[in-house]
Amino acid sequence: MELPFLSIREVSELIKRKEVSPFELTHSILDRVEDVDSKIHAYITILRGEALKASNEAEKQISSGTYLGALHGVPISVKDIFVMKGTRTTCGSKILENFVSPYDAMVVEKLKQSGAIIVGKNNMDEFAMGSSTENSYFGPTRNPWDLERVPGGSSGGSAAATSASICFASVGTDTGGSIRQPAALCGIVGLKPTYGRVSRFGMIAFASSLDQGGPLTKTVEDAALMLNVIAGGDARDSTSVHLPVPDYLGRLDGEIKGIRIGVPKEYFIKGIDVEVEGGVKNAIRLIEDLGCPVEEISLPHTEYAVSTYYLIAPSEASSNLARYDGVRYGFRVPDSNSLREMYHRTRAEGFGAEVKRRIMIGTYALSAGYYDAYYLKAQRVRTLIKRDFEEAFKKVDIIITPTSPEVAFKIGEKTDDPLKMYLSDIFTIPCNLAGLPGISIPCGFTSSGLPTGLQILGKPFDEETLLRVAHAYELHTNWRKRKPPI
């Protein structure tokens, strides 16, 4: 197989054995980016010069006997929400179109330390607000499986780039499904770690109590080794958790007998795509055959998760995005007559429609007279949603559901109806509200050739069990071998 189509695990073996040079590998990925990215637009910024320089450095280190591990010399991309020193970081927004970060995000720092070659910054919905990557100021990303369709979002550029093999993996962020849903729609693996597992330092904030960074990869093994690199507490993010990070990759042995699986009845509802549902149910049978007892469970407050999320996330966003005021960094409208006028016009011109919509919802929900009825009410319901999971995890070790109720939809299909777009996240949102880890893995294709995904949810800080189950399933299936026709 040609080099770009290998997994990190496979290509890193070749690098380690000095059969592949990081410089040539990076070259071949950058050449492929040039070929393919004009069709899918998975990148906002391509770091050709920087990447080649870094790959040269990696090559020197490796040939002199310093091998830093599985990511050394491997071309990786990151969502354009992670700041990177000396590099433009836009967050998909006009308001940060020319922002050049003076420092590195923790995730970027860790990738660099591990010897990874960062080849570019991935396209995304503006400020990670969206489920289709159509809300990017820089134009939409297209799904490599069908160019008329969305890749999902908000980490749509990360998912499309990984799926199209124009990077070996990417790091995205997930506030309500933004890693898992695009992973499902693009036929790859997407892992949202437990809230607090990966530092949010240098990750541009959307909804701070929900945001979490995580890998998008071709295989479960790759997700495990990426998590090994980016996980860990960080004094610069006071909500990151200082727990030991297990060797996730080392625990993947294919043996999962006895792990108890819960299947929540509330996730198999009317309106879900029959082929998606079929794929997930087949997967559950396969996992049962591997020796895992399966039982139906109930998460009774599931139907309230979307309403809860779309009050809490916009509320936090309205507060977080107050910092874009045209004073310290970012876009500022010229020729204002007053400070007040400058604020209003800068934000009116700098933000796109969806971002403004969410700032408005959040400001409304937090404003005098509505705070108790909307914001506080949602936070109380969040407690009930979290309790549902706590109850369920007394009986089962992991929970399996569809990732998205549907396959990739057509570009433009939902842009006129924000609420319809919000409902795309119906199965991914509860996990964020409860702060749990979740992974989406490919579980088949529809008759028209579009990938479908299943989601595994686990107990807080137990990424290990969900990775083990996902890996065992992957060992017994061949979905990852099918590549998009691009």
Add this chain to the structure above:
Amino acid sequence: MKISKDAVRHVAELARLEFKEDELERFSEQLGNILEYMEKLNEIDTAGVEPTFHVLGLSTPLREDVVKPWLSLDEALENAPEKEEGFFTVPKFIED
């Protein structure tokens, strides 16, 4: 549920945003629809349920108050749309 255009204007003022007349129309309708969907939460009795502002229940970590190097003045000002003599500058905001 309908949100009046005046209410939208008021919230926009709080959020330091502004909308043209046709945008106001569209936003008041969309916000109305979205908030109507949120009303679903009223089906649940949450009396006595504590809110979850944060899943980890962390307390604020404390550290020694020691000076650490961070950005230089020049680096901190590098992205400023307008600056002067080591300061960010803004349009005049004190009335004569």
